[in-house]
Each structure stands twice: as C-alpha cells, then as structure tokens.
Amino acid sequence: MRRILLTVEYKGTDYAGWQRQENALAVQQVLEDALEKMLQQKVVLIASGRTDAGVHALGQKAHFDYDGNFPLDKMSIASQSLLPPDIAILKAEEVSPDLHAQYSAKKKTYRYQTYLSRENHPLLNDTFAQIPYAESYFDFSKVEEAAKYLVGTYDFIGFSNKGSQVRSTVRTIYDVTVKKEGTFVTFFITGNGFLYNMVRIIAGTLIYVGLGKRTPDVIKKILETGDRTLAGKTFAPEGLCLLDVDYT
Amino acid sequence: MRRILLTVEYKGTDYAGWQRQENALAVQQVLEDALEKMLQQKVVLIASGRTDAGVHALGQKAHFDYDGNFPLDKMSIASQSLLPPDIAILKAEEVSPDLHAQYSAKKKTYRYQTYLSRENHPLLNDTFAQIPYAESYFDFSKVEEAAKYLVGTYDFIGFSNKGSQVRSTVRTIYDVTVKKEGTFVTFFITGNGFLYNMVRIIAGTLIYVGLGKRTPDVIKKILETGDRTLAGKTFAPEGLCLLDVDYT
Numbered sequence: 001m002r003r004i005l006l007t008v009e010y011k012g013t014d015y016a017g018w019q020r021q022e023n024a025l026a027v028q029q030v031l032e033d034a035l036e037k038m039l040q041q042k043v044v045l046i047a048s049g050r051t052d053a054g055v056h057a058l059g060q061k062a063h064f065d066y067d068g069n070f071p072l073d074k075m076s077i078a079s080q081s082l083l084p085p086d087i088a089i090l091k092a093e094e095v096s097p098d099l100h101a102q103y104s105a106k107k108k109t110y111r112y113q114t115y116l117s118r119e120n121h122p123l124l125n126d127t128f129a130q131i132p133y134a135e136s137y138f139d140f141s142k143v144e145e146a147a148k149y150l151v152g153t154y155d156f157i158g159f160s161n162k163g164s165q166v167r168s169t170v171r172t173i174y175d176v177t178v179k180k181e182g183t184f185v186t187f188f189i190t191g192n193g194f195l196y197n198m199v200r201i202i203a204g205t206l207i208y209v210g211l212g213k214r215t216p217d218v219i220k221k222i223l224e225t226g227d228r229t230l231a232g233k234t235f236a237p238e239g240l241c242l243l244d245v246d247y248t
Numbered sequence: 249m250r251r252i253l254l255t256v257e258y259k260g261t262d263y264a265g266w267q268r269q270e271n272a273l274a275v276q277q278v279l280e281d282a283l284e285k286m287l288q289q290k291v292v293l294i295a296s297g298r299t300d301a302g303v304h305a306l307g308q309k310a311h312f313d314y315d316g317n318f319p320l321d322k323m324s325i326a327s328q329s330l331l332p333p334d335i336a337i338l339k340a341e342e343v344s345p346d347l348h349a350q351y352s353a354k355k356k357t358y359r360y361q362t363y364l365s366r367e368n369h370p371l372l373n374d375t376f377a378q379i380p381y382a383e384s385y386f387d388f389s390k391v392e393e394a395a396k397y398l399v400g401t402y403d404f405i406g407f408s409n410k411g412s413q414v415r416s417t418v419r420t421i422y423d424v425t426v427k428k429e430g431t432f433v434t435f436f437i438t439g440n441g442f443l444y445n446m447v448r449i450i451a452g453t454l455i456y457v458g459l460g461k462r463t464p465d466v467i468k469k470i471l472e473t474g475d476r477t478l479a480g481k482t483f484a485p486e487g488l489c490l491l492d493v494d495y496t
Contacts, residue, residue, distance in 0.1 A: 088368040120336040
C-alpha cells in the first residue's frame with residue numbers, strides 16, 4: 001500500500017461542501033467515485049479539513065491509500081474525463097505512510113475575496129463577496145491596523161460559530177495580508193488551523209472595521225473577551241478559497 | 249412614453265442565452281419579469297443582439313419603452329432584490345426615441361478569455377476556455393501577426409457558422425488586441441457587427457495559429473476564399489463576453 005497525497009482544485013458553488021453526506025452532492029463523493037473508476041479499487045479520501053457549501057479550493061489536500069500501479073504523474077490528466085469541469089486533481093504524489101492530510105497539516109492559507117460596489121456584479125458573484133457600499137466609504141488603513149492584532153497565538157472562540165466540537169479553541173495566526181486594488185479588497189490569512197467559520201468571521205469583522213461599524217481595537221477586545229457579538233457577521237462562503245496546506 | 253436604454257451584466261452559465269424561448273430559461277425573460285414587477289407594466293426588451301448559451305456580458309445593451317415615473321437612477325439598486333445574483337442592471341438612461349438597441353449600434357467589443365494548461369482549472373472554467381497545451385507550445389508572436397490581418401472590411405463568411413440569416417456577410421473589424429499574461433491569453437475584438445459564432449471562430453483560429461496548427465496567413469486565405477474549413481474550431485462559449493456596445 002502506498003499513501004497518495006492529492007492536490008485538488010474545486011469551485012464549490014454547486015456542492016454541499018467537501019464532506020460526503022446523505023442528501024446532497026459533496027466534492028469528496030465526486031472525487032472518490034472518479035478515482036474508483038480510474039483505479040478500479042475502493043478509495044476513501046481524508047482531506048486536510050472540510051470546506052463549507054459554496055467555498056472553493058485552489059490547493060485542498062487529501063490522502064488515500066493505494067494498492068496499484070497507475071502512474072501518479074498521469075492521474076491529473078487521466079481523471080479529467082471522469083470529473084466534472086468544477087473539480088480537478090492538480091497533482092498526485094506518494095508521501096510517507098505517516099503523513100495524515102488532516103493531522104499532519106502545519107499551516108493553512110485561505111484567501112477571502114470581496115468587491116466594494118452598490119451595484120451587483122454577476123460575473124464576480126461566484127468567487128467574490130459583495131460589500132454593498134461605494135469605495136469611498138471604506139477606510140483601508142484601519143483594516144490594515146486591525147489585521148495586525150490578529151497575528152499571534154490566542155483563543156479565537158470569539159471568531160467562531162458553534163458547529164463543530166474541538167478540544168481547544170486556541171490557534172496561531174502567522175500572517176494576515178490585506179490587498180486593495182481599486183474596488184477589490186482581498187484578505188490572505190495563514191494559520192496553524194482555523195475554527196468553524198473563523199476565516200469568514202475574521203473577514204466580516206475586518207470589513208466592518210473598513211466601513212466604520214467597528215474600530216480596529218475591536219480585534220483585541222474579541223480576543224480578550226471571546227465575545228462573538230462584538231465581531232462582524234459571518235461573511236458569505238463564495239468569497240472564501242482554501243489556497244494551500246503545508247505539511248513541513 | 250420614454251425610451252429607456254439599460255446596461256446589463258450577466259453570467260451566462262446557467263442560461264440558454266439572451267433570447268426568450270419556450271423550453272429553457274433565457275436572460276431576457278428573467279429581466280423582463282423583474283422589470284414588470286418593479287414597474288408594474290408590460291416590458292419588452294430589445295437587445296443589441298443575442299448572446300448564445302453560456303456567453304456572458306459586462307455591457308449588454310437593451311431598450312424598452314416606459315410609461316411611468318420610476319426614477320432611472322434607482323433602477324439598478326431597486327432591481328437587485330428582484331433579480332438572481334447572475335443578472336444585474338448596471339445603468340438605466342433615457343435615450344432618444346429613435347435609438348434602437350440593435351439597429352443603432354455602431355460598434356461592439358467582445359472579449360475572449362483563455363488559459364493554457366494541461367490541467368483543468370475549475371475556478372476558471374465558467375469564464376475562460378481551456379487550451380489544453382503547455383504554455384511553451386504557444387507562439388504568441390504568430391498570433392499577433394495573424395490578428396492584424398483581420399482588421400478591415402471583408403466578407404467574414406469563412407468565420408461564421410450557419411444559424412442565422414443575414415443579408416450581407418460583410419463586416420468591418422476595427423481592432424483586434426491580444427494580451428498574454430503568464431498562461432492567460434485574452435482577445436479583444438471590436439467591429440461594427442459580428443456574424444453567428446464569428447468571435448468564437450476567430451478566437452479558435454487564432455489559437456490554432458498559436459499552437460502551430462495553422463500559419464498566420466491562413467487568415468488572409470479564409471477572407472479571400474470564404475472557406476470555413478480552413479478556420480479553427482468554434483471555441484467554447486464560456487470564454488466569450490460582450491464588453492460594450494457603442495451608439496455614437
């Protein structure tokens with residue numbers, strides 16, 4: 001048996017998230033079905049983590065154990081005809097049998113994309129969240145200030161929604177980078193792990209800071225008190241994309 | 249009665265094109281239904297032209313005649329809650345009763361977006377056509393040379409598919425600009441009008457030139473002979489977007 005690690009890209013719009021479930025189509029199921037057809041054996045994928053309905057991935061990682069000789073460098077191309085256009089295997093590599101896609105993950109990077117506009121923009125809506133305000137209402141320097149307060153090791157319970165049971169709500173954020181290009185505001189967040197809806201709540205809170213609905217030091221207060229009601233709303237799933245998972 | 253000209257953006261992925269039809273949902277129908285609810289009167293939209301299933305628009309234009317007082321500068325925002333996220337009215341303006349969205353159009357600009365990659369990229373597929381070759385196979389300078397031969401007034405019948413009856417197949421192309429940024433190749437084409445599938449066949453032919461399946465002077469030969477078989481294939485609808493329609 002060899003342990004195979006896949007790098008997977010998907011557009012989450014039409015799926016009920018990563019994880020296989022009873023009454024809705026999930027990315028995991030579509031991938032497992034395609035791999036089973038291609039490899040002629042049962043495949044169970046373990047991902048770095050679930051993504052919610054509507055959330056995308058450019059670099060989701062998932063492992064499975066494989067007893068066969070299909071060439072790994074041909075898996076990406078060979079799987080294309082078995083997968084729908086919104087799911088792709090970018091890479092397949094053999095890794096140590098000790099590597100576990102979820103438990104061995106050291107770092108994850110998410111991107112959250114938004115655009116500032118009172119008008120809705122249909123060509124952006126699948127992968128950007130609309131902030132329905134004119135650009136002039138948005139104070140980018142305050143967002144940059146607030147983003148700095150997130151970096152470090154803290155109890156992030158105030159930036160999470162109930163929905164999953166975790167032993168600890170302490171996480172380390174290594175970096176938060178915010179970019180503004182015209183009406184586009186994009187957040188990049190790297191950490192050792194994230195609580196349920198944490199990235200979307202961080203994005204929502206930073207956007208509230210930009211719009212003057214919160215002051216930058218609200219971040220410090222939420223980290224001190226764990227008070228979810230101080231944070232912004234959970235922003236829409238379509239803006240979120242799992243960019244990368246790092247195992248070293 | 250006032251003549252109102254709308255600027256409309258839509259993501260064509262889930263529609264059977266612009267034009268209302270019996271057994272499939274079209275952009276025109278969704279827009280007319282929303283406008284009728286908002287304005288409380290019958291609305292018939294005349295667009296600058298049809299777009300095919302899967303084709304997008306950032307600046308489609310359509311007119312209708314309106315007998316009422318709904319403020320034009322509020323139509324964009326007010327229509328948002330009546331429209332799905334993949335269709336939006338960007339602007340509504342009063343124009344001369346002589347202006348006809350189709351017959352008065354002087355110039356149209358289309359964009360055709362592609363990416364070069366053997367791997368499928370799910371997050372691009374709705375709005376980019378994949379060219380399933382590595383970047384190194386693509387000779388961009390040959391594409392630039394070929395693009396120049398398209399500019400002018402010619403019989404473009406060799407760049408059209410049967411499907412619509414037109415009196416003349418002579419059109420004027422004012423400009424063809426090709427941009428390459430990394431693995432992305434984008435075509436911008438401006439002309440006084442386009443035959444059925446003409447932009448997608450031009451894109452397909454220029455891509456064939458880039459891949460060495462045709463030489464740049466094939467463009468001249470197609471314009472001289474009208475021979476459709478010399479041109480490249482009709483490239484996929486999802487890469488195409490109607491950017492702008494000009495009435496002056």
